[in-house]
Amino acid sequence: MPQKRRYTARRTTTRRKSRKNNNTTVILLAIVALFVASYFGYKRYVQYQNDTKVEMAQQEHSAFVKKIAPYAVELGKTYGVLPSITxxxxxxxxxxxxxxxATQYNNYFGIKGDDPSNTKVLQTKEYTNxxxxxxxxxxxxxxxxxxxxxxxxxLLVNGxxxxxxxxxxxxxxxxxxxAALALQTDGYATDPGYTSKIIRIIQKYNLKKYDEGIK
Known part of the structure; x- marks a missing residue:
């Protein structure tokens, strides 16, 4: 009888250890599952945020073009300046x-002046030497x-x-x-990459379509 009780006690201890190990495994699996879910959930959130920012930027860019394009075309017909360049x-x-x-003084082109009554002194960057x-x-x-x-x-017309x-x-x-090449050679901007930047913008946003019928 004492031996049987000792055997039963050992079996009970083994079952308890087994249940404890199983519980530990379940907890660890739950933690891993939670971590994986959180990680991929965070990645989806970041992707959603990035996609939202891109979409908002695209909408803002489209709205800006729609805002100024009609007047650029009108000026192009009157003065001969390609709207895509403007x-x-x-x-x-x-x-x-x-x-x-632009936001404070409605100056979209960095045009400078001399008259203190209609100008504002601001810091700017120039490419020199x-x-x-x-x-x-x-x-x-x-x-x-x-x-x-x-x-x-x-300015382009009158020099x-x-x-x-x-x-x-x-x-x-x-x-x-x-026209973009001429802007560089005629000295409109000091930026050595000015021509390529203008051309990329026109091509990326299909601004060439606004030039139809101008020249």
């Missing part, structure tokens, strides 16, 4: 209308974006105060690629 420059210079110069430097520039202030767009067009023919090649260009 729109692409506005996108690049104003960062889709979000720059301080192979490097970017920060300088203070006096920029035009406009009542609305259309005024800025018209001033930009007239600068020191060279009325400065942007002659831009005006004579028959397509956006030639």
């Amino acid at each position: 729109i692409a420059q506005a996108i690049l210079e104003s960062d889709w209308g979000t720059s301080s110069l 192979g490097q970017w430097i920060t300088i203070n520039g006096r920029f035009r202030v406009y009542s609305d974006f259309r005024e800025s767009m018209k001033d930009h067009t007239k 600068t105060s020191w060279n009325s023919q400065q942007y002659k090649q831009v005006l004579q260009s028959k397509d956006y690629i030639d």
Whole structure:
């Protein structure tokens, strides 16, 4: 009898250990499952956030183009400046209308001026002697974006105060690629990558379609 009781006690202890091990395994599996679910859930959340940001950006970009394209076409018909160039420059210079110069002063093209009554001194970056430097520039202030767009067009048509023919090649260009190259050679911007940036924007957002019937 004592031996039988000892055998029963050993069996009971073994069953308890087995149940304990099983419980531990279940808990560990639950923790792993929770971790996996949380990990993939987080990845889905991050992907959703990224997709949402991309979609919002696309909507904002589309809205910006729709906002300025009709007037760019109107100016193109009147003055001969390709609308795709006008729109692409506005996108690049104003960062889709979000720059301080654009949001506060309706200047979409970084146009500078001399008259203190209609200009504002702001910091800007210029590419000089192979490097970017920060300088203070006096920029035009406009009542609305259309005024800025018209001033930009007239700048290309009339040139600068020191060279009325400065942007002659831009005006004579028959397509956006030639016009973008002319902007660089005629000295519109100091950025050495300006031409390629303008061309990429036009191609990516199919801005060429706005040039139909202009020239």
